[in-house]
Amino acid sequence: MPDLPQAALIDGKQIAETIHNETRARVDALKAKGVVPGITFVRVGEDPASQAYVRMKEKKAHDLGINSRTVVLPAATPEADLLALLEKLNADPTVHGILVQAPLPHPISETRVFSTVDPRKDVDGFHPANVGKLLLGDATGFRPCTPAGVHELLIRSGVETKGAEVVVLGRGNIVGKPMAAILLQKAPHADATVTLVHSRSRNVAETCRRADIIVAAMGQTEFLKADMVKPGAVVIDVGVNRVDDPSDKRGYRLVGDVDFEAIRKVAGKITPNPGGVGPMTIAMLMSNTVQAAENLTK
Numbered sequence: 001m002p003d004l005p006q007a008a009l010i011d012g013k014q015i016a017e018t019i020h021n022e023t024r025a026r027v028d029a030l031k032a033k034g035v036v037p038g039i040t041f042v043r044v045g046e047d048p049a050s051q052a053y054v055r056m057k058e059k060k061a062h063d064l065g066i067n068s069r070t071v072v073l074p075a076a077t078p079e080a081d082l083l084a085l086l087e088k089l090n091a092d093p094t095v096h097g098i099l100v101q102a103p104l105p106h107p108i109s110e111t112r113v114f115s116t117v118d119p120r121k122d123v124d125g126f127h128p129a130n131v132g133k134l135l136l137g138d139a140t141g142f143r144p145c146t147p148a149g150v151h152e153l154l155i156r157s158g159v160e161t162k163g164a165e166v167v168v169l170g171r172g173n174i175v176g177k178p179m180a181a182i183l184l185q186k187a188p189h190a191d192a193t194v195t196l197v198h199s200r201s202r203n204v205a206e207t208c209r210r211a212d213i214i215v216a217a218m219g220q221t222e223f224l225k226a227d228m229v230k231p232g233a234v235v236i237d238v239g240v241n242r243v244d245d246p247s248d249k250r251g252y253r254l255v256g257d258v259d260f261e262a263i264r265k266v267a268g269k270i271t272p273n274p275g276g277v278g279p280m281t282i283a284m285l286m287s288n289t290v291q292a293a294e295n296l297t298k
């Protein structure tokens with residue numbers, strides 16, 4: 001029996017490496033001018049996933065020659081202390097980028113925290129000024145790293161977005177909403193017809209089947225099934241879900257928002273997970289950090 005056709009894999013690891021090489025050259029150019037780009041990570045509490053994410057980001061910053069430092073605060077830190085720390089980092093000329101790892105422990109307000117970071121140092125793109133610029137199509141702001149990474153994946157793997165039907169699954173502030181804002185702009189590599197699908201949407205499967213491109217970012221294990229995907233569509237899996245697995249030495253394994261094995265027989269292109277969106281998020285964070293240093297050096 002002939003093999004069933006399989007979707008082409010969108011190699012996020014490889015594309016992220018290409019971006020890191022570009023970023024490294026920009027770091028070297030800044031260093032030649034006497035400027036070492038610097039990022040400070042702020043982590044509050046001991047959430048294991050946040051610990052792992054910040055460790056990975058720090059390691060990559062170090063690899064690229066970016067100065068990085070992590071400030072760890074106890075989970076019970078009063079919000080006012082965290083805001084005071086951010087004001088200090090805002091005023092520190094050696095710090096070009098500031099990243100406060102989410103989620104933050106109750107009762108700290110993420111809105112107040114993200115609004116306190118100087119927008120010029122907001123390499124996460126979460127400050128309301130940067131959110132507004134993204135919606136307005138003003139490229140002088142910072143874009144959130146995960147949707148910016150998905151956008152780069154589409155561009156660098158030759159996926160046409162102009163006029164395309166895009167379905168974004170999930171309306172979160174970190175991925176879904178900014179993803180929609182990026183792809184609906186009247187601009188090259190955008191110009192898509194975007195539908196945002198969420199937990200109250202009707203006819204989800206039918207809506208997905210219309211899509212030329214599906215970005216799954218709702219945080220539900222293998223939510224997207226093969227019968228929800230049009231043959232030849234492009235499928236991007238942003239999901240990182242922990243599933244109990246006693247056979248794994250950690251006691252869990254990570255599973256995406258798409259049923260990869262079934263969908264790869266239907267889709268035209270698909271991201272592996274891991275190895276798809278994850279490395280791109282870090283690549284965009286490093287690129288944003290160097291951008292912040294370049295802007296603040298002018």
Ligand code: GUN
Nearest residue numbers: 099100101102103124145
């Ligand atoms: N938590 C999950 N994703 C992100 C992100 O992109 N940035 C920050 N700061 N926290 C996160």
